[in-house]
Amino acid sequence: MKTAVNFYFLIVSFFVASSYAQTSNLAGPYGQIGVGYQNTSPSFSNTSLVALGQSLNPNISVSNSSGTTGVISAGYNFSLAPSLLIGLGLDFSPFSTQSATASASYSGPIGSYQNSASVYIKNTLNLFISPGIALDQNKLIYAKVGYTGASANGVNTDFYMGGTSFGFGYKQIISSGVYGFAEYNYVNYGSLSRSLSGNLVTPTKLSVPATLTSTVSATSTNLLIGLGYRF
Structure with a gap:
Protein backbone atom coordinates (compact mmCIF):
# COMPACT_ATOMS: atom_id res chain seq x y z
CA MET A 1 0.00 0.00 0.00
CA LYS A 2 2.79 2.40 0.91
CA THR A 3 4.53 1.63 -2.37
CA ALA A 4 1.32 2.41 -4.31
CA VAL A 5 0.88 5.73 -2.48
CA ASN A 6 4.46 6.70 -3.22
CA PHE A 7 3.98 5.80 -6.88
CA TYR A 8 0.80 7.89 -6.99
CA PHE A 9 2.59 10.95 -5.61
CA LEU A 10 5.44 10.38 -8.04
CA ILE A 11 3.01 10.41 -10.98
CA VAL A 12 1.23 13.55 -9.67
CA SER A 13 4.56 15.31 -9.16
CA PHE A 14 5.61 14.41 -12.69
CA PHE A 15 2.51 15.93 -14.24
CA ASN A 46 25.18 75.47 -18.34
CA THR A 47 22.97 78.47 -19.06
CA SER A 48 24.48 81.78 -20.12
CA LEU A 49 23.14 85.07 -21.44
CA VAL A 50 25.32 87.14 -23.76
CA ALA A 51 24.54 90.83 -24.34
CA LEU A 52 26.70 93.89 -24.96
CA GLY A 53 29.71 91.58 -25.20
CA GLN A 54 29.24 90.30 -21.66
CA SER A 55 28.36 86.82 -20.37
CA LEU A 56 25.63 87.05 -17.73
CA ASN A 57 24.05 84.50 -15.38
CA PRO A 58 20.25 84.47 -15.73
CA ASN A 59 17.75 82.87 -13.38
CA ILE A 60 15.93 79.86 -14.85
CA SER A 61 12.55 78.46 -13.78
CA VAL A 62 10.99 75.34 -15.32
CA SER A 63 7.56 73.73 -15.07
CA ASN A 64 6.93 70.02 -15.60
CA SER A 65 4.13 68.68 -17.76
CA SER A 66 1.78 65.77 -17.17
CA GLY A 67 -1.25 64.21 -18.78
CA THR A 68 -2.69 61.16 -20.47
CA THR A 69 -0.79 59.19 -23.08
CA GLY A 70 -1.13 56.16 -25.31
CA VAL A 71 1.38 53.63 -26.65
CA ILE A 72 1.16 51.06 -29.46
CA SER A 73 3.61 48.16 -29.19
CA ALA A 74 4.63 45.06 -31.13
CA GLY A 75 7.27 42.44 -30.51
CA TYR A 76 8.28 38.83 -30.16
CA ASN A 77 9.00 36.85 -27.00
CA PHE A 78 11.52 34.02 -27.48
CA SER A 79 11.42 31.07 -25.11
CA LEU A 80 14.92 30.35 -23.75
CA ALA A 81 13.82 27.87 -21.08
CA PRO A 82 10.49 26.69 -19.64
CA SER A 83 10.22 29.75 -17.39
CA LEU A 84 12.61 32.18 -19.09
CA LEU A 85 11.76 34.44 -22.05
CA ILE A 86 13.61 37.19 -23.88
CA GLY A 87 11.68 39.70 -25.94
CA LEU A 88 12.43 42.19 -28.68
CA GLY A 89 9.92 44.97 -29.22
CA LEU A 90 9.06 48.43 -30.41
CA ASP A 91 6.86 51.03 -28.67
CA PHE A 92 5.38 53.98 -30.54
CA SER A 93 3.53 56.94 -29.04
CA PRO A 94 2.09 59.36 -31.62
CA PHE A 95 0.86 61.74 -28.94
CA SER A 96 2.54 64.98 -27.91
CA THR A 97 3.26 65.60 -24.26
CA GLN A 98 1.75 68.67 -22.66
CA SER A 99 3.98 71.71 -23.04
CA ALA A 100 6.46 72.44 -20.25
CA THR A 101 7.47 76.08 -19.86
CA ALA A 102 10.95 77.43 -19.18
CA SER A 103 11.53 81.07 -18.23
CA ALA A 104 14.78 83.02 -18.05
CA SER A 105 15.25 86.37 -16.36
CA TYR A 106 18.12 88.72 -15.53
CA SER A 107 18.38 92.02 -13.71
CA GLY A 108 21.66 93.83 -13.17
CA PRO A 109 23.69 96.99 -13.72
CA ILE A 110 23.65 96.66 -17.50
CA GLY A 111 19.91 96.07 -17.84
CA SER A 112 17.10 93.53 -17.56
CA TYR A 113 16.07 90.49 -19.60
CA GLN A 114 12.96 88.32 -19.67
CA ASN A 115 12.11 85.49 -22.05
CA SER A 116 10.31 82.14 -22.05
CA ALA A 117 9.80 79.12 -24.27
CA SER A 118 7.69 75.98 -24.25
CA VAL A 119 9.03 72.46 -24.78
CA TYR A 120 7.11 69.34 -25.74
CA ILE A 121 7.98 65.85 -27.01
CA LYS A 122 6.12 63.89 -29.69
CA ASN A 123 6.32 60.79 -31.93
CA THR A 124 8.31 58.74 -29.45
CA LEU A 125 9.88 55.46 -30.61
CA ASN A 126 11.36 52.99 -28.13
CA LEU A 127 13.33 49.92 -29.30
CA PHE A 128 13.84 47.50 -26.42
CA ILE A 129 14.83 44.07 -25.21
CA SER A 130 12.73 42.47 -22.52
CA PRO A 131 13.86 39.58 -20.29
CA GLY A 132 10.96 37.90 -18.52
CA ILE A 133 10.14 35.16 -16.04
CA ALA A 134 6.97 33.08 -16.49
CA LEU A 135 5.22 32.59 -13.15
CA ASP A 136 3.12 29.93 -14.88
CA GLN A 137 1.91 29.37 -18.45
CA ASN A 138 -0.34 32.45 -18.39
CA LYS A 139 1.55 34.95 -16.22
CA LEU A 140 4.73 36.86 -16.95
CA ILE A 141 6.80 39.44 -15.14
CA TYR A 142 9.38 41.27 -17.22
CA ALA A 143 11.86 44.11 -17.43
CA LYS A 144 12.67 46.42 -20.36
CA VAL A 145 15.79 48.24 -21.45
CA GLY A 146 16.17 50.10 -24.71
CA TYR A 147 16.88 53.18 -26.76
CA THR A 148 14.28 55.94 -27.15
CA GLY A 149 14.19 58.63 -29.81
CA ALA A 150 11.65 61.43 -30.10
CA SER A 151 10.89 64.65 -31.90
CA ALA A 152 10.91 67.67 -29.64
CA ASN A 153 9.84 71.26 -30.06
CA GLY A 154 11.36 74.10 -28.12
CA VAL A 155 12.43 77.64 -28.86
CA ASN A 156 9.96 77.46 -31.78
CA THR A 157 12.03 74.86 -33.66
CA ASP A 158 11.85 71.07 -34.02
CA PHE A 159 14.82 68.95 -33.01
CA TYR A 160 15.61 65.33 -32.14
CA MET A 161 16.39 63.88 -28.73
CA GLY A 162 17.48 60.35 -27.94
CA GLY A 163 18.48 58.36 -24.88
CA THR A 164 17.92 55.28 -22.76
CA SER A 165 14.74 53.69 -21.41
CA PHE A 166 14.03 51.30 -18.54
CA GLY A 167 10.82 49.64 -17.43
CA PHE A 168 9.10 46.67 -15.84
CA GLY A 169 5.67 45.12 -16.09
CA TYR A 170 3.26 42.23 -15.70
CA LYS A 171 1.19 40.34 -18.27
CA GLN A 172 -1.56 37.78 -17.81
CA ILE A 173 -3.52 35.79 -20.38
CA ILE A 174 -7.24 36.48 -20.12
CA SER A 175 -8.60 34.25 -22.87
CA SER A 176 -7.38 32.63 -26.12
CA GLY A 177 -4.31 34.77 -26.67
CA VAL A 178 -5.83 37.98 -25.26
CA TYR A 179 -3.89 39.34 -22.30
CA GLY A 180 -3.93 42.32 -20.00
CA PHE A 181 -0.84 44.16 -18.84
CA ALA A 182 0.40 46.89 -16.53
CA GLU A 183 3.73 48.63 -17.08
CA TYR A 184 5.97 51.38 -15.70
CA ASN A 185 8.59 53.10 -17.88
CA TYR A 186 11.35 55.67 -17.34
CA VAL A 187 13.05 57.50 -20.22
CA ASN A 188 16.09 59.77 -20.24
CA TYR A 189 16.03 61.66 -23.55
CA GLY A 190 19.64 62.84 -23.31
CA SER A 191 20.72 66.45 -23.74
CA LEU A 192 21.72 69.01 -26.36
CA SER A 193 22.55 72.70 -26.56
CA ARG A 194 19.91 75.20 -27.68
CA SER A 195 19.97 78.98 -28.19
CA LEU A 196 17.21 81.57 -27.90
CA SER A 197 17.39 85.11 -29.27
CA GLY A 198 15.88 88.00 -27.35
CA ASN A 199 16.51 91.52 -26.13
CA LEU A 200 18.06 93.05 -23.05
CA VAL A 201 16.70 96.43 -21.96
CA THR A 202 19.39 98.79 -20.68
CA PRO A 203 18.84 101.28 -17.81
CA THR A 204 18.35 103.96 -20.49
CA LYS A 205 15.50 101.87 -21.99
CA LEU A 206 17.56 100.89 -25.03
CA SER A 207 16.77 97.43 -26.38
CA VAL A 208 19.86 95.48 -27.46
CA PRO A 209 20.18 91.92 -28.88
CA ALA A 210 20.81 89.12 -26.37
CA THR A 211 21.37 85.39 -26.83
CA LEU A 212 20.43 82.80 -24.23
CA THR A 213 22.27 79.46 -24.51
CA SER A 214 21.50 76.39 -22.42
CA THR A 215 21.93 72.62 -22.35
CA VAL A 216 18.44 71.12 -22.53
CA SER A 217 17.69 67.67 -21.14
CA ALA A 218 14.46 65.84 -20.37
CA THR A 219 13.18 62.75 -18.59
CA SER A 220 9.74 61.20 -18.48
CA THR A 221 7.88 58.45 -16.65
CA ASN A 222 4.65 56.73 -17.57
CA LEU A 223 2.30 54.19 -16.07
CA LEU A 224 0.31 52.15 -18.58
CA ILE A 225 -2.45 49.58 -18.54
CA GLY A 226 -3.83 47.89 -21.61
CA LEU A 227 -4.71 44.85 -23.69
CA GLY A 228 -2.70 42.79 -26.13
CA TYR A 229 -2.93 39.74 -28.30
CA ARG A 230 -0.37 36.94 -28.57
CA PHE A 231 -0.63 35.65 -32.15
Whole structure:
Protein backbone atom coordinates (compact mmCIF):
# COMPACT_ATOMS: atom_id res chain seq x y z
CA MET A 1 0.00 0.00 0.00
CA LYS A 2 2.79 2.40 0.91
CA THR A 3 4.53 1.63 -2.37
CA ALA A 4 1.32 2.41 -4.31
CA VAL A 5 0.88 5.73 -2.48
CA ASN A 6 4.46 6.70 -3.22
CA PHE A 7 3.98 5.80 -6.88
CA TYR A 8 0.80 7.89 -6.99
CA PHE A 9 2.59 10.95 -5.61
CA LEU A 10 5.44 10.38 -8.04
CA ILE A 11 3.01 10.41 -10.98
CA VAL A 12 1.23 13.55 -9.67
CA SER A 13 4.56 15.31 -9.16
CA PHE A 14 5.61 14.41 -12.69
CA PHE A 15 2.51 15.93 -14.24
CA VAL A 16 2.74 19.06 -12.08
CA ALA A 17 6.37 19.54 -13.08
CA SER A 18 5.49 18.89 -16.72
CA SER A 19 2.79 21.55 -16.66
CA TYR A 20 5.33 24.17 -15.53
CA ALA A 21 7.89 22.92 -18.05
CA GLN A 22 5.63 23.71 -21.01
CA THR A 23 6.31 26.82 -23.06
CA SER A 24 4.65 29.99 -21.78
CA ASN A 25 1.47 31.01 -23.60
CA LEU A 26 3.02 34.48 -23.84
CA ALA A 27 5.90 33.28 -26.02
CA GLY A 28 5.72 34.31 -29.68
CA PRO A 29 4.64 37.44 -31.60
CA TYR A 30 2.34 39.99 -29.98
CA GLY A 31 0.72 43.37 -30.40
CA GLN A 32 -0.74 45.59 -27.70
CA ILE A 33 -2.23 48.99 -26.93
CA GLY A 34 -1.76 50.79 -23.62
CA VAL A 35 -3.13 53.99 -22.14
CA GLY A 36 -2.09 55.81 -19.02
CA TYR A 37 -0.49 58.76 -17.33
CA GLN A 38 2.82 60.43 -18.22
CA ASN A 39 4.98 63.03 -16.50
CA THR A 40 7.74 64.89 -18.36
CA SER A 41 10.50 66.86 -16.65
CA PRO A 42 12.76 69.14 -18.71
CA SER A 43 15.85 70.73 -17.21
CA PHE A 44 18.34 73.40 -18.25
CA SER A 45 22.01 73.62 -17.30
CA ASN A 46 25.18 75.47 -18.34
CA THR A 47 22.97 78.47 -19.06
CA SER A 48 24.48 81.78 -20.12
CA LEU A 49 23.14 85.07 -21.44
CA VAL A 50 25.32 87.14 -23.76
CA ALA A 51 24.54 90.83 -24.34
CA LEU A 52 26.70 93.89 -24.96
CA GLY A 53 29.71 91.58 -25.20
CA GLN A 54 29.24 90.30 -21.66
CA SER A 55 28.36 86.82 -20.37
CA LEU A 56 25.63 87.05 -17.73
CA ASN A 57 24.05 84.50 -15.38
CA PRO A 58 20.25 84.47 -15.73
CA ASN A 59 17.75 82.87 -13.38
CA ILE A 60 15.93 79.86 -14.85
CA SER A 61 12.55 78.46 -13.78
CA VAL A 62 10.99 75.34 -15.32
CA SER A 63 7.56 73.73 -15.07
CA ASN A 64 6.93 70.02 -15.60
CA SER A 65 4.13 68.68 -17.76
CA SER A 66 1.78 65.77 -17.17
CA GLY A 67 -1.25 64.21 -18.78
CA THR A 68 -2.69 61.16 -20.47
CA THR A 69 -0.79 59.19 -23.08
CA GLY A 70 -1.13 56.16 -25.31
CA VAL A 71 1.38 53.63 -26.65
CA ILE A 72 1.16 51.06 -29.46
CA SER A 73 3.61 48.16 -29.19
CA ALA A 74 4.63 45.06 -31.13
CA GLY A 75 7.27 42.44 -30.51
CA TYR A 76 8.28 38.83 -30.16
CA ASN A 77 9.00 36.85 -27.00
CA PHE A 78 11.52 34.02 -27.48
CA SER A 79 11.42 31.07 -25.11
CA LEU A 80 14.92 30.35 -23.75
CA ALA A 81 13.82 27.87 -21.08
CA PRO A 82 10.49 26.69 -19.64
CA SER A 83 10.22 29.75 -17.39
CA LEU A 84 12.61 32.18 -19.09
CA LEU A 85 11.76 34.44 -22.05
CA ILE A 86 13.61 37.19 -23.88
CA GLY A 87 11.68 39.70 -25.94
CA LEU A 88 12.43 42.19 -28.68
CA GLY A 89 9.92 44.97 -29.22
CA LEU A 90 9.06 48.43 -30.41
CA ASP A 91 6.86 51.03 -28.67
CA PHE A 92 5.38 53.98 -30.54
CA SER A 93 3.53 56.94 -29.04
CA PRO A 94 2.09 59.36 -31.62
CA PHE A 95 0.86 61.74 -28.94
CA SER A 96 2.54 64.98 -27.91
CA THR A 97 3.26 65.60 -24.26
CA GLN A 98 1.75 68.67 -22.66
CA SER A 99 3.98 71.71 -23.04
CA ALA A 100 6.46 72.44 -20.25
CA THR A 101 7.47 76.08 -19.86
CA ALA A 102 10.95 77.43 -19.18
CA SER A 103 11.53 81.07 -18.23
CA ALA A 104 14.78 83.02 -18.05
CA SER A 105 15.25 86.37 -16.36
CA TYR A 106 18.12 88.72 -15.53
CA SER A 107 18.38 92.02 -13.71
CA GLY A 108 21.66 93.83 -13.17
CA PRO A 109 23.69 96.99 -13.72
CA ILE A 110 23.65 96.66 -17.50
CA GLY A 111 19.91 96.07 -17.84
CA SER A 112 17.10 93.53 -17.56
CA TYR A 113 16.07 90.49 -19.60
CA GLN A 114 12.96 88.32 -19.67
CA ASN A 115 12.11 85.49 -22.05
CA SER A 116 10.31 82.14 -22.05
CA ALA A 117 9.80 79.12 -24.27
CA SER A 118 7.69 75.98 -24.25
CA VAL A 119 9.03 72.46 -24.78
CA TYR A 120 7.11 69.34 -25.74
CA ILE A 121 7.98 65.85 -27.01
CA LYS A 122 6.12 63.89 -29.69
CA ASN A 123 6.32 60.79 -31.93
CA THR A 124 8.31 58.74 -29.45
CA LEU A 125 9.88 55.46 -30.61
CA ASN A 126 11.36 52.99 -28.13
CA LEU A 127 13.33 49.92 -29.30
CA PHE A 128 13.84 47.50 -26.42
CA ILE A 129 14.83 44.07 -25.21
CA SER A 130 12.73 42.47 -22.52
CA PRO A 131 13.86 39.58 -20.29
CA GLY A 132 10.96 37.90 -18.52
CA ILE A 133 10.14 35.16 -16.04
CA ALA A 134 6.97 33.08 -16.49
CA LEU A 135 5.22 32.59 -13.15
CA ASP A 136 3.12 29.93 -14.88
CA GLN A 137 1.91 29.37 -18.45
CA ASN A 138 -0.34 32.45 -18.39
CA LYS A 139 1.55 34.95 -16.22
CA LEU A 140 4.73 36.86 -16.95
CA ILE A 141 6.80 39.44 -15.14
CA TYR A 142 9.38 41.27 -17.22
CA ALA A 143 11.86 44.11 -17.43
CA LYS A 144 12.67 46.42 -20.36
CA VAL A 145 15.79 48.24 -21.45
CA GLY A 146 16.17 50.10 -24.71
CA TYR A 147 16.88 53.18 -26.76
CA THR A 148 14.28 55.94 -27.15
CA GLY A 149 14.19 58.63 -29.81
CA ALA A 150 11.65 61.43 -30.10
CA SER A 151 10.89 64.65 -31.90
CA ALA A 152 10.91 67.67 -29.64
CA ASN A 153 9.84 71.26 -30.06
CA GLY A 154 11.36 74.10 -28.12
CA VAL A 155 12.43 77.64 -28.86
CA ASN A 156 9.96 77.46 -31.78
CA THR A 157 12.03 74.86 -33.66
CA ASP A 158 11.85 71.07 -34.02
CA PHE A 159 14.82 68.95 -33.01
CA TYR A 160 15.61 65.33 -32.14
CA MET A 161 16.39 63.88 -28.73
CA GLY A 162 17.48 60.35 -27.94
CA GLY A 163 18.48 58.36 -24.88
CA THR A 164 17.92 55.28 -22.76
CA SER A 165 14.74 53.69 -21.41
CA PHE A 166 14.03 51.30 -18.54
CA GLY A 167 10.82 49.64 -17.43
CA PHE A 168 9.10 46.67 -15.84
CA GLY A 169 5.67 45.12 -16.09
CA TYR A 170 3.26 42.23 -15.70
CA LYS A 171 1.19 40.34 -18.27
CA GLN A 172 -1.56 37.78 -17.81
CA ILE A 173 -3.52 35.79 -20.38
CA ILE A 174 -7.24 36.48 -20.12
CA SER A 175 -8.60 34.25 -22.87
CA SER A 176 -7.38 32.63 -26.12
CA GLY A 177 -4.31 34.77 -26.67
CA VAL A 178 -5.83 37.98 -25.26
CA TYR A 179 -3.89 39.34 -22.30
CA GLY A 180 -3.93 42.32 -20.00
CA PHE A 181 -0.84 44.16 -18.84
CA ALA A 182 0.40 46.89 -16.53
CA GLU A 183 3.73 48.63 -17.08
CA TYR A 184 5.97 51.38 -15.70
CA ASN A 185 8.59 53.10 -17.88
CA TYR A 186 11.35 55.67 -17.34
CA VAL A 187 13.05 57.50 -20.22
CA ASN A 188 16.09 59.77 -20.24
CA TYR A 189 16.03 61.66 -23.55
CA GLY A 190 19.64 62.84 -23.31
CA SER A 191 20.72 66.45 -23.74
CA LEU A 192 21.72 69.01 -26.36
CA SER A 193 22.55 72.70 -26.56
CA ARG A 194 19.91 75.20 -27.68
CA SER A 195 19.97 78.98 -28.19
CA LEU A 196 17.21 81.57 -27.90
CA SER A 197 17.39 85.11 -29.27
CA GLY A 198 15.88 88.00 -27.35
CA ASN A 199 16.51 91.52 -26.13
CA LEU A 200 18.06 93.05 -23.05
CA VAL A 201 16.70 96.43 -21.96
CA THR A 202 19.39 98.79 -20.68
CA PRO A 203 18.84 101.28 -17.81
CA THR A 204 18.35 103.96 -20.49
CA LYS A 205 15.50 101.87 -21.99
CA LEU A 206 17.56 100.89 -25.03
CA SER A 207 16.77 97.43 -26.38
CA VAL A 208 19.86 95.48 -27.46
CA PRO A 209 20.18 91.92 -28.88
CA ALA A 210 20.81 89.12 -26.37
CA THR A 211 21.37 85.39 -26.83
CA LEU A 212 20.43 82.80 -24.23
CA THR A 213 22.27 79.46 -24.51
CA SER A 214 21.50 76.39 -22.42
CA THR A 215 21.93 72.62 -22.35
CA VAL A 216 18.44 71.12 -22.53
CA SER A 217 17.69 67.67 -21.14
CA ALA A 218 14.46 65.84 -20.37
CA THR A 219 13.18 62.75 -18.59
CA SER A 220 9.74 61.20 -18.48
CA THR A 221 7.88 58.45 -16.65
CA ASN A 222 4.65 56.73 -17.57
CA LEU A 223 2.30 54.19 -16.07
CA LEU A 224 0.31 52.15 -18.58
CA ILE A 225 -2.45 49.58 -18.54
CA GLY A 226 -3.83 47.89 -21.61
CA LEU A 227 -4.71 44.85 -23.69
CA GLY A 228 -2.70 42.79 -26.13
CA TYR A 229 -2.93 39.74 -28.30
CA ARG A 230 -0.37 36.94 -28.57
CA PHE A 231 -0.63 35.65 -32.15
